[in-house]
Amino acid sequence: MARDTKGEQGAVRLGVNIDHVATLRQARGTPYPDIVEAAWLCEKGGATGITIHLREDRRHIQDRDVYRLRKSVTTRLNLEMACHPDIVRIALDVRPDEVCLVPERRRELTTEGGLDVIGGKKRLASVAAALSAAGIVVSFFIDPDLRQVETCAAIGVPYVELHTGRFCDAAGVGARRELGRLIAAARHAHALGLKVNAGHGIHLGTVGAIMRIPYLDTLNIGHSIVCRAVFVGLKEATREMLVAMRKAGARS
Numbered sequence: 001m002a003r004d005t006k007g008e009q010g011a012v013r014l015g016v017n018i019d020h021v022a023t024l025r026q027a028r029g030t031p032y033p034d035i036v037e038a039a040w041l042c043e044k045g046g047a048t049g050i051t052i053h054l055r056e057d058r059r060h061i062q063d064r065d066v067y068r069l070r071k072s073v074t075t076r077l078n079l080e081m082a083c084h085p086d087i088v089r090i091a092l093d094v095r096p097d098e099v100c101l102v103p104e105r106r107r108e109l110t111t112e113g114g115l116d117v118i119g120g121k122k123r124l125a126s127v128a129a130a131l132s133a134a135g136i137v138v139s140f141f142i143d144p145d146l147r148q149v150e151t152c153a154a155i156g157v158p159y160v161e162l163h164t165g166r167f168c169d170a171a172g173v174g175a176r177r178e179l180g181r182l183i184a185a186a187r188h189a190h191a192l193g194l195k196v197n198a199g200h201g202i203h204l205g206t207v208g209a210i211m212r213i214p215y216l217d218t219l220n221i222g223h224s225i226v227c228r229a230v231f232v233g234l235k236e237a238t239r240e241m242l243v244a245m246r247k248a249g250a251r252s
Contacts, residue, residue, distance in 0.1 A: 011245075011246065011249060012211065012216045012217070012218065012219060012245055012249060013048040013049065013217065013218040013219070014046065014047050014048060014049075014218070014219055014221065014238070014241060014242055014245065015047065015048065015049035015050065015051045015076070015078055015197075015199075015218050015219070015220040015221070016042040016045075016047040016049070016050060016051065016220075016221060016222060016225055016234075016238055017050075017051040017052065017053070017080075017199075017220055017221065017222025017223070017225075018035060018038045018039055018042065018050060018051070018052060018222065018226070019051075019052060019053050019060045019061055019222055020060065020222060020223055020226040020227075021033050021035055021038040021226060021234075022035055022052075022060035022061050022062070022065060023059070023060040026059065026060055026062075035052075035061075035065045035068065035069065036068055036069065036072045038234055039069055039072065039073055040072070041233070041234040041235045041238070042225075042234055042235070042238045043073070043074060043075050044235050044238075045234065045235035045236065045237070045238025045239045045242070046238055046239055046242045047075060047238050047242075048075050048076065048218070049075050049076040049077070049078050049097075049098070049218065049220075050069065050073050050075065050076070050077055050078065051078040051079075051080060051100075051199075051220045051222065052065065052066065052069065052077075052078075052079060052080065053079075053080035053081070053102070054066055054079060054080070054081055054087055054090065055082075055104060056082060056084050056086075056087065056104060063090060066079065066090060066094050066096075067094060070094045070095070070096060076097040076098060077096040077097050077098070078096060078097065078098040078099070078100060078220065079091055079094070079096040079098070079099050079100070080099075080100045080101075080102050080141070081099060081100075081101065081102065082101070082102060082103065082104035083101060083120070083123055083124065083127050084104075088127055088130065088131075091131060091134075091136065092130065092131070092134050095134055095135060095136060096136060097136070097137060098136065098137040098138075098139065098159075099131050099136050099137070099138050099139070100138075100139045100140070100141050100159075100161050100197075100220075101115060101124060101127065101128070101138065101139070101140050101141065102115065102141040103115050103116070103141070113143055113163060113165075114140075114141055114142035114143035114145070114148065114162075114163040115140050115141055115142055115148070116148075117140055117142060117148050117151040117152055117155070118147060118148060118151050121151055121154075121155065124140065124155065125155045125156075128140075128155060128156075128157050132157075137158060137159065138157045138158065138159070139157060139158070139159030139160060139161045139197060140152050140155075140157055140159075140160055140161070141160075141161045141163060141199075142160055142161070142162065142163060142185075143162075143163050143166075144162050144163070144178075144181040144182045144184065144185035144186075145181075145185065146184065146185060146188050149185055149188050149189050149192065149194070150188075150192065152189075152194060153189070153192040153193065153194055157194070158194065158195055159194060159195045159196070159197055159217070160185075160189050160194050160195075160196060160197070161196075161197040161198060161199055161220065162182055162185055162186065162189075162196065162197070162198040162199075162213070163199075163200050164182065164198050164199060164200050164201055164202055164206075164210060165200040165201040166178045167179050167181075167182060167201075167206070167209075167210070168200070168201030168202055168203070168206045168210075169201060175209075179209055179212065179213075182198070182210075182213050183212065183213055183214060186198075186213045186214050186215050186216070187214060187215070189215070190214070190215040195215075195217045196213070196215045196216055196217055197216070197217050197218045197219070197220060198210060198213060198216060198218075198219055198220075199219060199220035199221060199222075201223075201224075202219060202221045202224065203221075203224035204224065204228070204240065204241065204244050207219070207221075207241065207244050207245055207248060208244065208247075208248040208251075209248075210248075211245060211248035211249050212248075219245065221241060224241075225237045225238060225241055228240065228241075
């Protein structure tokens with residue numbers, strides 16, 4: 001019998017991160033490609049959510065994009081963000097369905113690791129409480145470290161999102177070790193009553209192994225889907241990822 005990684009909740013869901021559609025637009029300062037159309041195509045392809053990261057430096061997603069997508073997304077809008085006061089203020093105004101708090105450094109190419117929830121517990125707890133009070137579902141983006149998981153549970157957020165980047169960049173023994181850490185963290189999170197999302201660096205070549213992580217609710221995948229869309233379009237690239245996820249889930 002196939003193992004369902006979500007238990008009784010159904011198939012693992014796919015949230016598509018469309019940041020890099022905005023990256024193409026910002027490269028030339030053009031009004032295209034349209035971020036709203038990109039989200040619509042992903043939803044047509046089967047995505048159950050749209051993820052965007054409003055960074056402090058506004059390198060891709062802009063404030064206007066967040067407001068437009070709040071009006072147009074018909075599934076769930078997930079806003080990735082740092083604990084910056086201006087971004088928190090926008091989140092409280094827009095009220096996306098979900099917020100994922102992430103670390104952010106100006107010179108990084110992309111998010112390079114998980115939050116230090118232990119070190120930033122007081123600030124993170126305060127921001128999470130404000131977002132939750134506004135009816136927003138909050139998750140923390142963390143490395144698969146059991147102590148970080150425990151601190152998330154202590155703060156009381158309903159979700160963690162496990163950082164899969166190190167696994168996706170590894171090979172051989174290193175990959176097996178990182179996958180083991182992810183599996184252990186997911187099991188620990190579930191035991192503590194947390195729901196589990198995962199994301200970062202996932203592509204068609206790694207999603208099969210990622211689907212071995214138990215208790216997954218949602219995979220948030222962006223860069224590889226947008227890259228694949230250059231050749232087949234966003235709707236088809238989204239469908240391809242969903243097919244790969246379902247095949248992997250059926251084999252588990």
